[in-house]
Every structure is written in C-alpha cells, then in structure tokens.
Amino acid sequence: MTSEARPxxxxxxxAEQGQVVEMPAASRVADxxxxxxxxxxxxxxxxxxxxxxxxxxxxxxxxxxxxxLRQGAPASAxxxxxxxxxxxxxxxxxxxxxxxxxxxLHDDLAMAMPQGGYSEESDERVxxxxxxxSDNYRRVLELRFLHGYxxxxxxxxxxxxxxxxxxxxxxALRAAAKVRLxx
Amino acid sequence: MSERPEDRVDRIVSALLRGRRLKLRGGDAEEKEAIVLAAxxxxxxxxxxxxxxxxxxxxxxxxxxxxxxxSWMTRRAALVAxxxxxxxxxxxxxxGRSLDGGGSQPSAGAGKVLEPTNGxxxxxxxxxxxxxxxxxxxxxxxxxAFVTRTGDGVSAVSSICxxxxxxxxxxxxxxxxxxxxxxxxxxxxxxxxGTYKLPSLGVxxxxxxxxxxxxxxx
Numbered sequence: 246m247t248s249e250a251r252p253x254x255x256x257x258x259x260a261e262q263g264q265v266v267e268m269p270a271a272s273r274v275a276d277x278x279x280x281x282x283x284x285x286x287x288x289x290x291x292x293x294x295x296x297x298x299x300x301x302x303x304x305x306x307x308x309x310x311x312x313x314l315r316q317g318a319p320a321s322a323x324x325x326x327x328x329x330x331x332x333x334x335x336x337x338x339x340x341x342x343x344x345x346x347x348x349x350l351h352d353d354l355a356m357a358m359p360q361g362g363y364s365e366e367s368d369e370r371v372x373x374x375x376x377x378x379s380d381n382y383r384r385v386l387e388l389r390f391l392h393g394y395x396x397x398x399x400x401x402x403x404x405x406x407x408x409x410x411x412x413x414x415x416x417a418l419r420a421a422a423k424v425r426l427x428x
Numbered sequence: 429m430s431e432r433p434e435d436r437v438d439r440i441v442s443a444l445l446r447g448r449r450l451k452l453r454g455g456d457a458e459e460k461e462a463i464v465l466a467a468x469x470x471x472x473x474x475x476x477x478x479x480x481x482x483x484x485x486x487x488x489x490x491x492x493x494x495x496x497x498x499s500w501m502t503r504r505a506a507l508v509a510x511x512x513x514x515x516x517x518x519x520x521x522x523x524g525r526s527l528d529g530g531g532s533q534p535s536a537g538a539g540k541v542l543e544p545t546n547g548x549x550x551x552x553x554x555x556x557x558x559x560x561x562x563x564x565x566x567x568x569x570x571x572x573a574f575v576t577r578t579g580d581g582v583s584a585v586s587s588i589c590x591x592x593x594x595x596x597x598x599x600x601x602x603x604x605x606x607x608x609x610x611x612x613x614x615x616x617x618x619x620x621x622g623t624y625k626l627p628s629l630g631v632x633x634x635x636x637x638x639x640x641x642x643x644x645x646x
Contacts, residue, residue, distance in 0.1 A: 390445070415433055422465040
C-alpha cells in the first residue's frame with residue numbers, strides 16, 4: 246500500500262475524473278463506505294440545510310465514488326476521496342440552483358471541507374460567525390433560525406415591523422456571509 | 429414586477445426553516461452569499477444530522493452490499509435507540525428508568541423525572557408493539573409520553589416541549605422529537621438538539637411487567 250493511492254489533492258475535478266482509491270483488504274467496500282457516508286451526509290446537510298437535498302446529494306456521492314474504490318488503501322484515503330467527491334457534487338448543486346459557474350462558487354461557506362468530519366464543528370463555526378455581528382443582526386438571525394420564530398414573532402420581540410425585520414434579516418445574512426474566521 | 433431582495437431571501441429562508449428543499453429562481457444568484465449562509469444556519473439550528481434508517485438501507489441496497497446487520501444495530505443502539513444501555517439493564521422485571529444516556533447526545537443530561545401526585549401505573553401496550561429505536565406516543569391518563577423501546581426495557585420522556593407548551597411529534601426519519609411551535613428537536617432520550625440547548629424533556633417513569641409496558645400516569 247502506498248500513498249499514491251490517495252488522491253493527491255481532494256479537488257472536485259479529481260473526483261469527477263474517477264480516480265481509483267483502494268480500500269482496506271479486510272473490508273468490503275460498501276460496508277466501510279456506508280459508515281463513511283454518514284459523515285458525508287452530515288457534511289452535505291450542514292451546507293444545504295435540508296434533508297431531501299442532502300439525501301439526493303449523498304446518493305450522488307455514493308454512486309460516483311463507490312464504484313471507483315478498491316480493496317487495499319488507508320481509510321483516510323477513502324474518506325478524503327469521498328469528501329472530494331462531495332465537494333464536487335455540492336459545487337454542481339449550487340451551480341445548478343443558482344445558475345452560476347462553479348468557478349464563481351469557490352466559496353468556503355458552500356463547500357469548504359471540515360477538518361474532522363462534521364461533529365460540532367459546523368455548529369461552532371456558525372456560533373462564531375454570529376458572534377462577529379452587531380447585536381441587532383445577531384438577534385434577528387438567532388430568533389429566526391435558532392429559535393424558529395416567524396417574522397411576526399421576531400418583529401414583536403424586537404419591537405419592529407415585519408417589513409423592517411425582513412430587511413434586517415437580509416442585511417444580517419449578507420453581513421454574516423462576509424465574516425471571515427481565523428482558522 | 430421583480431421580487432424585492434428581502435422578499436426573495438425570506439422566501440428561501442422560510443422554506444429552509446420548514447425543512448423544504450432549496451428551490452431557487454432566476455435572479456436568486458444575486459443573493460448567493462446570503463442564501464448559502466441561510467442554508468448553513470438552517471442546518472446548524474438542527475445540529476449534526478444522521479442519515480435516516482430508510483435512506484441508509486436504500487443506499488446499502490444500491491451499493492449492492494448486504495447490510496452488516498449486527499454492526500448496524502449496534503450503531504443505531506449507540507447513537508439513537510440506546511439499546512446498549514438496555515443490554516446491561518435488562519432484568520425482565522421492574523425497569524423504572526431515569527435516562528442518563530442512550531440518545532445521540534447523552535452528555536446533555538436527562539431531564540427532571542416527573543412525579544405525578546397520586547401517580548398510578550397505566551398499561552400502554554405490549555412490549556412487542558414498541559419498535560426498537562422508534563419513539564411512540566402514549567397517554568397514561570393526564571400524562572402524555574413518548575416511549576422508546578431499549579432492548580427488553582423501555583424509557584419515556586414527556587410529550588410536551590420543555591420550552592413552549594406544545595405537543596411534540598416523532599419524526600422517524602430524523603429520529604427526533606419535533607416541536608411544531610418553534611422548529612426545535614429533541615433526541616428520543618429528551619436531550620435538546622442544536623447549538624442552543626433547551627432544557628431536556630421531563631423523564632416519564634416506565635416499567636415492564638409480564639411483557640406489558642406501564643407508564644406512571646395520573
């Protein structure tokens with residue numbers, strides 16, 4: 246087993262080209278991959294925010310990547326390859342939905358690979374982004390997303406109007422999207 | 429008349445908060461950063477997600493693999509159903525249980541054990557009728573509870589959200605108890621999901637007698 250089996254750079258393009266990654270000899274490809282796909286699913290879900298799209302995209306990753314895996318290489322390579330494929334699939338998803346080329350979408354928020362799977366990292370990152378916002382922006386996003394308030398409820402809570410909250414929500418999202426965290 | 433940016437983004441946010449697919453229209457790309465961020469926030473509000481058992485099985489089938497049944501069950505037990513806890517606790521007799529683990533976030537801690545005044549044990553069905561890992565709603569007099577089978581035992585949590593006075597429902601695909609009032613979810617053992625933790629659900633006392641599940645109601 247050599248390191249050549251591992252994708253040198255888990256870029257989306259590599260995944261699209263069908264690089265072969267070897268699997269541990271003692272493991273059956275699908276058995277190992279299905280557990281790894283749990284992580285892929287969580288990663289994709291954390292980027293698209295809904296189950297139906299996350300399932301479709303995870304399925305795409307599985308169908309693209311699994312046939313290219315073989316017995317024999319470290320599990321880390323398998324995971325890296327699956328994540329590379331996931332990034333590629335996510336790129337295609339955002340590109341199709343937003344009508345933009347993938348080159349316009351090289352966005353950390355949309356596709357950046359997590360350091361250690363998903364765990365709480367995604368949540369932590371969101372929390373840190375919110376911390377960077379002004380009080381009003383943070384409040385509107387917390388109430389709307391984390392507490393599930395309707396616009397009307399947010400307006401009542403913030404003693405504002407629905408129209409003003411809607412505008413504030415947009416500005417808060419734009420501001421949050423601009424936050425760059427030091428990793 | 430073209431859609432205003434705030435309306436455009438709120439349409440997408442509202443759909444995301446209802447758990448719907450991202451359906452984008454022409455022109456939505458103008459707000460791509462906000463939309464992508466909204467999707468991340470919507471995901472973060474629900475915490476780390478796992479594949480539903482149905483989707484997982486579908487994937488296994490598609491991958492042409494026989495499901496590794498034993499390890500799959502163990503995984504489910506550890507992460508969702510809490511079967512591992514039950515394995516050590518099965519005695520066949522009285523299993524009044526305070527949950528101190530077994531959900532996907534056991535460290536969050538169990539809720540307060542409910543002690544109904546003049547409580548009485550109420551039969552809510554045969555143990556065999558409770559599918560492992562799936563919370564099922566029962567009424568024990570005035571006490572509503574979601575009962576989850578854990579091996580040969582059961583555990584239960586209150587059917588009322590710990591934050592708002594709303595009745596929860598069980599989403600089997602998410603393996604979560606969902607509060608319809610504010611889009612928050614709890615694990616089957618009552619722990620709050622998501623970044624901002626709510627108090628855990630109250631623990632409802634249960635026991636198994638002669639293959640029948642009983643809940644301490646009022």
